[in-house]
Amino acid sequence: MASAAPRRPGTEVQMSQLVLPCHSNHRGELGAGQLLKWMDTAACLSAERHAGCPCVTASMDDIYFEHTISVGQVVNIKAKVNRAFNSSMEVRAPRPFPALRLRSCSSASCCSPWPRKRPLVKLKPLSPQTEEEKIEHSIAAERRRMRLAHKDTLKDLLARCPQPETREGSAVVPAAETRVESVELVLPPHANHQGNAFGGQIMAWMENVATIAASRLCRAHPTLSAIEMFHFRGPSHVGDRVLLKAIVNNAFKNSMEVGVCAEAYGQEPAPSRRHINSAFMTFVVLDEQGRPRALPRLQPEPQDGERRYREASARQKIRLDRKYIVSCRQSEVPLSVPWDQSNKVKQQATSRLPVPALRVPSEASPAPPTAPRVRMYTLEEDQFLSFRMEITVRITAAQAFSLLSDPRRRHEWDGHYATAELVQQVDEDDAIYHVVSRTPSPENKPQDFVILASRRKPCDKGDPYVVAFRSVTLPTHPPTNTFTRSETLCSGFCIWPETEETSKVAYYNQATPAYLNYVTTNIAGLSSNFYATFVACEKFLLKNKDEDELILRLRDL
Numbered sequence: 001m002a003s004a005a006p007r008r009p010g011t012e013v014q015m016s017q018l019v020l021p022c023h024s025n026h027r028g029e030l031g032a033g034q035l036l037k038w039m040d041t042a043a044c045l046s047a048e049r050h051a052g053c054p055c056v057t058a059s060m061d062d063i064y065f066e067h068t069i070s071v072g073q074v075v076n077i078k079a080k081v082n083r084a085f086n087s088s089m090e091v092r093a094p095r096p097f098p099a100l101r102l103r104s105c106s107s108a109s110c111c112s113p114w115p116r117k118r119p120l121v122k123l124k125p126l127s128p129q130t131e132e133e134k135i136e137h138s139i140a141a142e143r144r145r146m147r148l149a150h151k152d153t154l155k156d157l158l159a160r161c162p163q164p165e166t167r168e169g170s171a172v173v174p175a176a177e178t179r180v181e182s183v184e185l186v187l188p189p190h191a192n193h194q195g196n197a198f199g200g201q202i203m204a205w206m207e208n209v210a211t212i213a214a215s216r217l218c219r220a221h222p223t224l225s226a227i228e229m230f231h232f233r234g235p236s237h238v239g240d241r242v243l244l245k246a247i248v249n250n251a252f253k254n255s256m257e258v259g260v261c262a263e264a265y266g267q268e269p270a271p272s273r274r275h276i277n278s279a280f281m282t283f284v285v286l287d288e289q290g291r292p293r294a295l296p297r298l299q300p301e302p303q304d305g306e307r308r309y310r311e312a313s314a315r316q317k318i319r320l321d322r323k324y325i326v327s328c329r330q331s332e333v334p335l336s337v338p339w340d341q342s343n344k345v346k347q348q349a350t351s352r353l354p355v356p357a358l359r360v361p362s363e364a365s366p367a368p369p370t371a372p373r374v375r376m377y378t379l380e381e382d383q384f385l386s387f388r389m390e391i392t393v394r395i396t397a398a399q400a401f402s403l404l405s406d407p408r409r410r411h412e413w414d415g416h417y418a419t420a421e422l423v424q425q426v427d428e429d430d431a432i433y434h435v436v437s438r439t440p441s442p443e444n445k446p447q448d449f450v451i452l453a454s455r456r457k458p459c460d461k462g463d464p465y466v467v468a469f470r471s472v473t474l475p476t477h478p479p480t481n482t483f484t485r486s487e488t489l490c491s492g493f494c495i496w497p498e499t500e501e502t503s504k505v506a507y508y509n510q511a512t513p514a515y516l517n518y519v520t521t522n523i524a525g526l527s528s529n530f531y532a533t534f535v536a537c538e539k540f541l542l543k544n545k546d547e548d549e550l551i552l553r554l555r556d557l
Helices: 032-051 131-160 199-218 304-325 344-349 397-404 407-412 513-523 529-556
Strands: 013-018 055-060 063-065 074-084 089-093 105-113 172-174 180-185 223-227 230-232 241-251 256-265 274-284 297-299 375-381 384-393 417-427 430-440 446-456 465-473 490-497 503-510
Touching: 013 032, 032 055, 032 074, 032 089, 032 199, 055 199, 074 131, 089 131, 131 304, 180 199, 199 223, 199 230, 199 241, 199 256, 199 274, 241 297, 241 304, 256 304, 274 304, 375 513, 384 513, 384 529, 397 465, 397 490, 397 503, 397 529, 407 417, 407 430, 417 446, 503 529, 513 529
Parallel strands: 172 297
Antiparallel strands: 013 074, 055 105, 055 230, 063 105, 063 223, 074 089, 089 105, 180 241, 223 274, 230 274, 241 256, 256 274, 375 384, 384 503, 417 430, 430 446, 446 465, 465 490, 490 503
């Protein structure tokens, strides 16, 4: 009897493409533009399955190209809808890879319904089924938050970005020499089934002119390594002329950023150009060993060129933040994330609890008689040990959220906390605290932490209230001889309403080497400190719920 086929999401689309010579460059490598076409097609087809009508690409998040694909290989692309918002949805094409199973690149596209008859379609919510789908569903909301805050984040960074220094010498290349302009005519083969220029085709044209601009700086063959978020501002149609402009904005030690702008216009004598797309692409030049080599310095043009130069530096920082935080590659970054006032990307990304702890865990040792209703779960994955404590409390989720989101009150129930001092109120939902612990370090000194506390209310029905903590480094609070500076990778609470009067409170923590021994002692049942602390947390919530209810009512008034 044949085994049942694995469950596939209803919006999943699979595409397999054989890489032919017509898809490749002069080196026999698959062109990035062609790959973008295929990925965009798969994303739109997946979005249409959920929306029930034609869809267009509104934006595409950062894309990182990690390997090259050669002629003769087969590229397999899978795309599925992660989350649907009111009028847009996120479609993820996680791992397009050739037959050799090398990951080429990944992206997250934001697609919107584009019905032939207006008004726009209001999308129905997507219900994730598996644990993996639930994680992607949650992360999609954070990526959306980052997209919406991108402009403000860039402004904050520019306010602190220094003015570009004067660059002179034979190795300096004027930015004007890298300027490229090209025009393309939109023909029927370039259009999608709605009569508009296919988004993937526009992206391919933009990648082409960006490559030419990059080659003018390095005088060699550049390799595309990353693409900043594509943002489609409007459509172009068959018969339109698409004017493409590219210029190198900034050259770093071994990479460069190229800015590309696409404008569309008709055949009228006095064309009114429409800005339809813009993107920023990062190129490197590889040596014989495949390592990025040093690049010439760039002399920006006055005024607008200097602005683009500074913006490129800010975007480089944002790209690094997104790459290491959204992808959850904790092993590639320090436990403490550097913080400054303009660091809004980290502020948003730390609202996610440790991803491994959210997957299906295994229950740890049985609860002791003193805490019969408390459950502990553990998960070992990717060299990380995570645990979860869970209990149902007779308190509303909003009250529990209010009480647990203030670290200054944690000493009332957590014996490890001595004090928590507010250092910086970032905004209404994010703040930085200096925490002193009662637990001594191996040096027999009190431990202290600098922690970013982020609180998030539910986005949709069924989502939990989230309180998350992560260590940050703050220049105004460096380590001192009085304390031993410690770090927490990621921890916090998820609170779900169960009834009108009860809620499920879960605490998550991803263990770090500094206190791994303490964690394993509790998991193995050799200590009940975790259970005792969580029981104390329950008593704290019950004792203060009436007080907090009064505060919440006064706020509503």
